[in-house]
Amino acid sequence: MTINSFKYYISEAFKSLKRNATISLASTVTVTATMLILGVFIILMQNVNLGMSDVESKIQVQVFLKDDINSTDQENIEQKLNEISGVKNIEFEDKSKALEKFSEQVSKDDESLLDNYDASNNPLPNSYIVTLETPETSQQVVSSLDDMEGVESIGNDKDFTDKIISISKSVKWIGIALSIVMVSVSVFLISNTIKLAIYSRRKEIGIMKFVGATDWFIRWPFIIEGAVIGLIGTIGANTLLYYLYKTAFININESLLLANLLPTSYVTQTLQWQLLLVGILIGGLGSSWSLYKFLKV
Structure with a gap:
């Protein structure tokens, strides 16, 4: 991929975002909601694990x-x-x-x-x-x-x-299982929302295929567009997640003085980067995956 090609893909991705502002906004809101739910789940499971470790x-x-x-x-x-x-x-x-x-x-x-x-x-x-x-x-x-x-x-x-050992193992396995479910649901929701955006431009994709454009030439602007949607949506989710957890952290510590919770810095220093990476990957891969059947012409 040359620098000029990359600039073209970036330019086309942002033009598409602007052209399809309503669908792009809907996709971004879906990413925000999904990543927020995923973030809340991760914080909840991490706090449960922290509590179990404290007891152990x-x-x-x-x-x-x-x-x-x-x-x-x-x-x-x-x-x-x-x-x-x-x-x-x-x-x-x-x-x-x-x-x-x-x-x-x-x-x-x-x-x-x-x-x-x-x-x-x-x-x-x-x-x-x-x-x-x-x-x-x-x-x-x-x-x-x-x-x-x-x-x-x-x-x-x-x-x-024995009871602590049993509970600890159960919490870990439940956490792993629910994490897989949550990530799968996130991929499903985001990729299907992006699929709607791509479906509205199926004619455009068909014309590009007709004039001889390669699959990757068509795919890259969509991948970048999906990654940008994932990035923006996850930034929104991270912002909401930080303030929600900060409020919950303060209220719980005021009510339960001995509560052992993850510090709010966990969201800004660790979790936000993990969610950003997941959001960008899901957005980019979701676009590529959703585009697949439209390229089979």
Whole structure:
């Protein structure tokens, strides 16, 4: 493709946009609406995944030690924990710290439970609190330490962990499936809208074919036109998406102080570029695809 040819294609694409302003506007609005819906879906799924990751990061296993454990066995347990892949952090909690934490968690009505306990007769054991990178690691910790000398028991909420693993996998698969559906719907809506624009110019395409124009000579202005429609429509979608998410972000954070949401910068720094690329590709490829049957003459 020469520079002059490229200039011609660009010129023809913009002339066509101007000539068919109403249909071009309809196509642009369709792109805007479709990409806005796609963007909202992506933000929703990303926030769900972020929430699941936050829950997963707080899953812990507590390894309780025997009161008569010797230093060698304790060192072996700590070394074994450090060797397990997927262990993010290991914190040693002694008996006094455990009693202090327990006293903070006990309600006022149950404070009498601690009346007869102090540092001299503390019934709580020393332990290691193990923070995991993924819930799946919990079973590995249990199987690695269960039979080691000096281990009294291992606190592992298996039912809760299994439920988190199951939900996390379901969310990921649902996200993948819905993403495919959303992209497919986007391609379908945009390409069919562009097909209407091309259909209105079928005579023009037939004349160009009749005088000997090659398929690519005819196709390029339409591809560029579709890409421009995709670009403009996605810019509009990105603008609306940013202000909608910013408003939702502020309102949710004011209502739920502990809410863990993607920052609004995610839209401007990451998502908008992804949507722009998708919009341009769908617009360009949609035009080429929609033009296919008109070139089979």
